[in-house]
Amino acid sequence: EVQLVESGGGLVKPGGSLRLSCAASGFAFRDAWMSWVRQAPGKGLEWVGRIVSKVDGGTTDYAAPVRGRFTISRDDSNNMLFLQMNSLKTDDTAVYYCSTRSQVTSFDHWGQGTQVTVSS
Amino acid sequence: DVVMTQSPLSLPVALGQPASISCRSGQSLLYSDGHTYLNWYQQRPGQSPRRLIYTVSDRDSGVPDRFSGSGSGTDFTLKISRVEAEDVGTYYCMQGTHWPYTFGQGTKLEIK
Numbered sequence: 001e002v003q004l005v006e007s008g009g010g011l012v013k014p015g016g017s018l019r020l021s022c023a024a025s026g027f028a029f030r031d032a033w034m035s036w037v038r039q040a041p042g043k044g045l046e047w048v049g050r051i052v053s054k055v056d057g058g059t060t061d062y063a064a065p066v067r068g069r070f071t072i073s074r075d076d077s078n079n080m081l082f083l084q085m086n087s088l089k090t091d092d093t094a095v096y097y098c099s100t101r102s103q104v105t106s107f108d109h110w111g112q113g114t115q116v117t118v119s120s
Numbered sequence: 121d122v123v124m125t126q127s128p129l130s131l132p133v134a135l136g137q138p139a140s141i142s143c144r145s146g147q148s149l150l151y152s153d154g155h156t157y158l159n160w161y162q163q164r165p166g167q168s169p170r171r172l173i174y175t176v177s178d179r180d181s182g183v184p185d186r187f188s189g190s191g192s193g194t195d196f197t198l199k200i201s202r203v204e205a206e207d208v209g210t211y212y213c214m215q216g217t218h219w220p221y222t223f224g225q226g227t228k229l230e231i232k
Contacts, residue, residue: 037169045161045169045212045223063220064121097168103157103216106181108171 002026002109004098009114016088016118022081022098022111030076031055035101036083038094039113048072048083048096065091088118122146122215126224132232139200141227143213148193150217157216160189160198161223164209172211173198205231 008020022034033056036048049062051072060072071084081098095113102108123146133139149156160173171180173189176196186201200207208231213224 044210044226045163045214047221047223050219061219101171102174103159104155104175106174106178108159108174108180110168110170112168 002100004100004109004111006096006098006111006114009096009116011117011119012088013120014088014090014118017084017086018088018116020083020085020096020098020114020116022083024079024081024098024100027100027107027109029079032100034072034074034081035099036070036072036081037097037099037110038092038116039097040091040094043094046094051081085116088116090118092116093118121220122149122218122222124213124215124222124224126211126213126227129225129227131227131229133200133203133229134232135205136202139203139207139229141198141211141213143191143196143198143224145194145196145215147218149215150193156192158189158191158196159214159216160187161212161214162207162209163212163226164206167209169212200229203229203231 003025005023012018033052035050049072051060069087073082097113098111125144127142156176158176161169163169172183177189188199190197210226210228212226
């Protein structure tokens, strides 16, 4: 069974930092492209960024609102995905989901999400 | 970024009746490999999103066949043939052709 379990959320002041983790199991993590998606309170879904598998280059891409402040990384030895968030703003307040998918086969999985609140 | 526009944003439907959600993209979602990466997600209240449809019309495993997707280019539709109580939630179209991937605003389906 595929499982994605996020952790590391919490309350942080504007300008602060937070590191989210996602523990993956039940699939070939090292071959998977992984993503972070967020959802602000009462709002829709927004892509944060993605990291491709090392065999596909290991590159990262970010959405404009977080580029230069957020960094996605992965530890394939331990099946872990990370999101380092720096210079946090109140607009970053959201539930952050870890997810993985195939665009051409029936494989699409999300974690339960972790709440990040940026407030003074 | 590719803007995804859904309509309607609110959809009251009686049990057993059909429902339809439209999604329009700001540019073609046809990728150079021949695939059109248009997805539909369902998010029930308090739950994580769940994908229903990928590449316009392919149903994900376990998705009831009352859900169907259609369309091409920039215009897409999600149809529910007979709405059931468990279908209550918000539905999002999402394009995976152009980075950053983008979602529509969401359509909230409720039982009338």
